[in-house]
Amino acid sequence: MPEVLIHMVEGRTPDQKKALxxxxxxxxxESLDVKPEQVTVQIVESKADAKSKGGILFSER
Amino acid sequence: MPEVLIHMVEGRTPDQKKALxxxxxxxxxESLDVKPEQVTVQIVESKADAKSKGGILFSER
Amino acid sequence: MPEVLIHMVEGRTPDQKKALxxxxxxxxxESLDVKPEQVTVQIVESKADAKSKGGILFSER
Amino acid sequence: MPEVLIHMVEGRTPDQKKALxxxxxxxxxESLDVKPEQVTVQIVESKADAKSKGGILFSER
Amino acid sequence: MPEVLIHMVEGRTPDQKKALxxxxxxxxxESLDVKPEQVTVQIVESKADAKSKGGILFSER
Amino acid sequence: MPEVLIHMVEGRTPDQKKALxxxxxxxxxESLDVKPEQVTVQIVESKADAKSKGGILFSER
Incomplete structure (x- = not known):
């Protein structure tokens, strides 16, 4: 605890995801003064045609 | 802000997802009187054997 | 199915939330040609000091 | 209602996911005294290089 | 791992939540053959006027 | 984009949440080479009796 979910479009490199x-x-x-093993982080990726900002699909940007 | 997550089973057409x-x-x-570019929407899809309603898998419906 | 989660800061009126x-x-x-009773929508609200955009808290905007 | 999301790494067998x-x-x-058809459960899977615990990627464990 | 999120309306008793x-x-x-301490479960509650099924608010049911 | 959700128990100080x-x-x-204003972070807090690890409620730890 805590558990972090990062929602984004597919396409980042393995190195970028590892750094993230x-x-x-x-x-x-650092912020909550917890041990690293208490923290889980999961990147929830979707295809570019399954995400939008301002009604514009990321596959059409 | 706000950020919308729509959880559903894979299988919809690109046109259906774009309309969604x-x-x-x-x-x-319209509801919150915000600008379109403030709104992100992400469709979080799972395979039909990774989702259930009433304990019945969507792959077995 | 599907299930929609809308993440936002507290403070909207009951009428705005109902419209949303x-x-x-x-x-x-309309997009997925499903029946209304198949669709659940939950608004997940946080206090203004528990949300940020660009690193700026909504309580400091 | 309620809606359950289970976040985990890819790789479980279909039988394990069905049991889950x-x-x-x-x-x-049993806990909330609701009917089964009121309950949806979705498994949100990510690749092993898109999830970490203690800063260690599941692809490197 | 895994991390479970259960989205529902406020109002359950402490005993019901503990059982859940x-x-x-x-x-x-039992399903994934993991140790209990690997599993986190969080109940994400919203007020009855911040959730709907079939477009009907839980505060109006 | 991306949107980050951090799930945890209530009780942190405003300063800790701001730092987080x-x-x-x-x-x-830094990881994805995006501008700060593209990034939203929301802390989704639950009461200590609405979260568990290893089946033990945070209110009973």
Missing amino acids: LQKTTQAVV | LQKTTQAVV | LQKTTQAVV | LQKTTQAVV | LQKTTQAVV | LQKTTQAVV
């Missing part, structure tokens, strides 16, 4: 998981864990550890 | 993203954005804009 | 729930349900019904 | 969906439904029915 | 948390944990342990 | 929102935003910006 590790830096987010560190952010939680 | 755009109509949901419009619903939020 | 009903218009979002209608958006899903 | 059915046992979770039963747990909700 | 414990029975859901047991369901996950 | 800001450090998480920074982690996403």
